Amino acid sequence: MPYRFDLRDPTLTQALRRIAGAEIAAIRTLLDGAPDDAAVHGIRKRIKKLRALLRLLRGGLRKVQPAETVVLRDAARLLAPQRDAAVRVATLDRLLTADDGPALRALRAHLEAEAHAALPGADNPAAPPDLETLRAAIDSLALRAEGWSLHGADRRVLTEGLAQTRERARAAMRLARDRHSAESLHAWRKRVKDHWYQARLLSPVWPEMMKSIVTESDRLAESLGLHHDLHVLTLHLEALPEDILRPEARDALLPRIAEAQTGIEAAAFPLGARLFAGDPDEMAALWVKWWKLWRAQMA
Numbered sequence: 420m421p422y423r424f425d426l427r428d429p430t431l432t433q434a435l436r437r438i439a440g441a442e443i444a445a446i447r448t449l450l451d452g453a454p455d456d457a458a459v460h461g462i463r464k465r466i467k468k469l470r471a472l473l474r475l476l477r478g479g480l481r482k483v484q485p486a487e488t489v490v491l492r493d494a495a496r497l498l499a500p501q502r503d504a505a506v507r508v509a510t511l512d513r514l515l516t517a518d519d520g521p522a523l524r525a526l527r528a529h530l531e532a533e534a535h536a537a538l539p540g541a542d543n544p545a546a547p548p549d550l551e552t553l554r555a556a557i558d559s560l561a562l563r564a565e566g567w568s569l570h571g572a573d574r575r576v577l578t579e580g581l582a583q584t585r586e587r588a589r590a591a592m593r594l595a596r597d598r599h600s601a602e603s604l605h606a607w608r609k610r611v612k613d614h615w616y617q618a619r620l621l622s623p624v625w626p627e628m629m630k631s632i633v634t635e636s637d638r639l640a641e642s643l644g645l646h647h648d649l650h651v652l653t654l655h656l657e658a659l660p661e662d663i664l665r666p667e668a669r670d671a672l673l674p675r676i677a678e679a680q681t682g683i684e685a686a687a688f689p690l691g692a693r694l695f696a697g698d699p700d701e702m703a704a705l706w707v708k709w710w711k712l713w714r715a716q717m718a
Contacts, residue, residue, distance in 0.1 A: 432479075432569045447558070450550065454538065459501050508531050522668035526663065577703075591607040611643060656673070
């Protein structure tokens, strides 16, 4: 089944177990295949979906949620070196033009070689991540997830989780607007991701209404993600010696990165203000009212 609540789930606990089980199974399948960039992206994406699910239901998982979220965070970090190396190449490709000279082409070849060196496997056993460590963490999580149970009324759990997610997103947006730093924008993006995934979970309660929220949340998260990728690329470029990154290439790239980040920020804040308008408690209560009306179809 897709990543969303379903009327066939008798309780919210069973929905939690079903959705978590499906995401964990998909991660294990990806780990059994080739650890290429597509697999790494898929694993990290499903880990984020699991974390958003646990945060939504945090009010009923007080003895489970904080610890399991940390487990998932640490699992994702095992894949960070490979992910970052691949993203540096993809981000550079966004900035290059047909008129760029040999210095930038040489830089791209260097970044591509770094990405290849980060691939784990028999031909590169020293490269991160430690896939066996990751497999063991996910296998252990799978066993624990089978016994996850929510405590408290479903309505209260959902209302509390939705309100906290919105409040944290609003607070992160305010901080990002005040600081305009790459770190604060990246922190905001994490909260936007939670909001996006949780809107996806609740999309069946009113598909026509939720579709635009899901779409625009995804758009905001993707743009903030690109902002972060540009920052990661900048930090990497600044650390490269001149024999790899020629001064003329540096002078060509850095203004392009700054311009791209400025454009992202100019569009992100108005979109975020619309998405996170409204009192968090009131908006959460409204979404849960829709959820109750949807569930009433099974009465």
